[in-house]
Amino acid sequence: xxxxxxxxxxxxxxxxxxxxxxxxxxxxxxxxxxxxxxxxxxxxxxxxxxxxxxxxxxxxxxxxxxxxxxxxxxxxxxxxxxxxxxxxxxxxxxxxxxxxxxxxxxxxxxxxxxxxxxxxxxxxxxxxxxxxxxxxxxxxxxxxxxxxxxxxxxxxxxxxxxxxxxxxxxxxxxxxxxxxxxxxxxxxxxxxxxxxxxxxxxxxxxxxxxxxxxxx
Amino acid sequence: xxxxxxxxxxxxxxxxxxxxxxxxxxxxxxxxxxxxxxxxxxxxxxxxxxxxxxxxxxxxxxxxxxxxxxxxxxxxxxxxxxxxxxxxxxxxxxxxxxxxxxxxxxxxxxxxxxxxxxxxxxxxxxxxxxxxxxxxxxxxxxxxxxxxxxxxxxxxxxxxxxxxxxxxxxxxxxxxxxxxxxxxxxxxxxxxxxxxxxxxxxxxxxxxxxxxxxxx
DNA sequence: AACGGCAGAGTTGTGCACAACCTGCGAAGG
DNA sequence: CCTTCGCAGGTTGTGCACAACTCTGCCGTT
Numbered sequence: 001x002x003x004x005x006x007x008x009x010x011x012x013x014x015x016x017x018x019x020x021x022x023x024x025x026x027x028x029x030x031x032x033x034x035x036x037x038x039x040x041x042x043x044x045x046x047x048x049x050x051x052x053x054x055x056x057x058x059x060x061x062x063x064x065x066x067x068x069x070x071x072x073x074x075x076x077x078x079x080x081x082x083x084x085x086x087x088x089x090x091x092x093x094x095x096x097x098x099x100x101x102x103x104x105x106x107x108x109x110x111x112x113x114x115x116x117x118x119x120x121x122x123x124x125x126x127x128x129x130x131x132x133x134x135x136x137x138x139x140x141x142x143x144x145x146x147x148x149x150x151x152x153x154x155x156x157x158x159x160x161x162x163x164x165x166x167x168x169x170x171x172x173x174x175x176x177x178x179x180x181x182x183x184x185x186x187x188x189x190x191x192x193x194x195x196x197x198x199x200x201x202x203x204x205x206x207x208x209x210x211x212x213x214x215x216x
Numbered sequence: 217x218x219x220x221x222x223x224x225x226x227x228x229x230x231x232x233x234x235x236x237x238x239x240x241x242x243x244x245x246x247x248x249x250x251x252x253x254x255x256x257x258x259x260x261x262x263x264x265x266x267x268x269x270x271x272x273x274x275x276x277x278x279x280x281x282x283x284x285x286x287x288x289x290x291x292x293x294x295x296x297x298x299x300x301x302x303x304x305x306x307x308x309x310x311x312x313x314x315x316x317x318x319x320x321x322x323x324x325x326x327x328x329x330x331x332x333x334x335x336x337x338x339x340x341x342x343x344x345x346x347x348x349x350x351x352x353x354x355x356x357x358x359x360x361x362x363x364x365x366x367x368x369x370x371x372x373x374x375x376x377x378x379x380x381x382x383x384x385x386x387x388x389x390x391x392x393x394x395x396x397x398x399x400x401x402x403x404x405x406x407x408x409x410x411x412x413x414x415x416x417x418x419x420x421x422x423x424x425x426x427x428x429x430x431x432x
Numbered sequence: 433a434a435c436g437g438c439a440g441a442g443t444t445g446t447g448c449a450c451a452a453c454c455t456g457c458g459a460a461g462g
Numbered sequence: 463c464c465t466t467c468g469c470a471g472g473t474t475g476t477g478c479a480c481a482a483c484t485c486t487g488c489c490g491t492t
Binding site for chain 1: 221265268269272280296299300303307311312359360361362366369370373
């Protein structure tokens with residue numbers, strides 16, 4: 001059975017979003033629809049469909065006659081987006097929190113393992129990837145679809161600035177902080193307290209914003 | 217000077233969104249890209265670009281070989297979206313509230329006039345239009361762009377259910393309630409208290425949700 | 433030397449033809 | 463009468479050619 005066109009769109013979209021957020025395509029990079037079409041083995045049409053979504057979400061900007069550019073995120077936009085993300089993180093605990101199942105606790109164990117390994121061998125890119133995966137996990141803690149979509153959109157909107165500024169941060173300390181967040185989240189959820197887990201998340205988003213934009 | 221392609225996309229997008237939310241295209245309606253292209257005087261390509269955005273926002277669904285269908289909103293999704301919208305309305309007052317300028321108060325006077333006229337001659341469609349305009353006005357009360365975009369997205373996602381259920385509501389009472397909201401908002405903003413205006417908004421979204429989904 | 437303009441290459445936007453697909457109808461066969 | 467098959471019509475998805483546009487580098491002029 002051939003791949004559904006909707007599934008292919010989703011695959012292209014996620015792949016490109018990943019490349020943007022992992023800085024394979026850094027802010028300012030110029031993409032070529034023709035080259036992308038060649039790389040993904042299709043014509044420009046499906047590529048343009050995926051690029052359109054990324055443009056609507058603010059990760060790309062297409063300029064006629066120039067090219068498709070990866071956008072940058074300025075400090076002010078970042079600060080405001082983080083302020084909103086903090087509130088949304090808390091809402092994950094307050095609106096339709098999902099029941100804590102054994103499957104969720106098992107996934108948490110997986111994250112604890114990965115976080116542990118990361119502290120032993122810090123690596124910025126692996127951290128960024130782990131952070132994304134942990135974010136996706138966090139979305140499963142609410143049954144409110146609108147809240148999930150909104151949080152996801154905002155997260156990926158600013159996800160890349162961490163990697164952009166990693167040189168100015170202490171990677172080992174970042175890894176430690178992340179492991180602490182996973183541990184605290186596990187503690188809260190094992191206690192059957194999703195609201196506490198949400199507050200842990202909010203606290204870490206807040207601290208992350210301060211580390212990324214000192215002085216604001 | 218000819219129209220920019222970005223401006224045309226925006227025009228098409230808003231026009232179609234309007235038609236969906238005013239039930240010119242009711243849920244389940246089947247659109248034809250060819251017909252739309254003929255009506256708007258272009259080829260299918262720009263039409264498809266606008267339809268793609270509407271599909272990504274959940275207002276449309278394209279099915280290969282079938283057509284492009286206007287989606288419906290079920291009770292559960294509505295309830296959760298409203299719950300989130302209530303919280304976001306409050307955040308408009310808490311995160312980066314915009315300074316209350318004379319221009320804002322002047323716009324409010326305009327809304328009071330329109331609301332007054334509406335109570336004298338109730339009309340569902342005019343009300344829906346006025347409600348949208350007042351919503352857009354409310355967005356100008358925060359300087360947080362992420363919050364604005366998110367609120368807008370969620371609003372238009374469920375805006376049409378009011379018109380869908382108007383037969384089961386008391387139109388005159390709805391108009392009265394709306395006029396009261398405008399008056400209360402004006403009172404709060406004239407007092408220089410954006411947070412109070414935000415709480416008024418939250419209260420009215422809450423009451424609206426109850427009227428639309430009694431028993432939840 | 434500085435400036436203007438022109439041509440060329442490269443990019444995104446648009447239009448069109450066709451492929452892939454779904455639905456409904458009608459006729460043939462049970 | 464009921465079922466099933468096939469076909470015709472219409473729809474969205476894809477590919478391709480060209481239009482519209484931008485940038486760069488070069489050349490001629492001042």
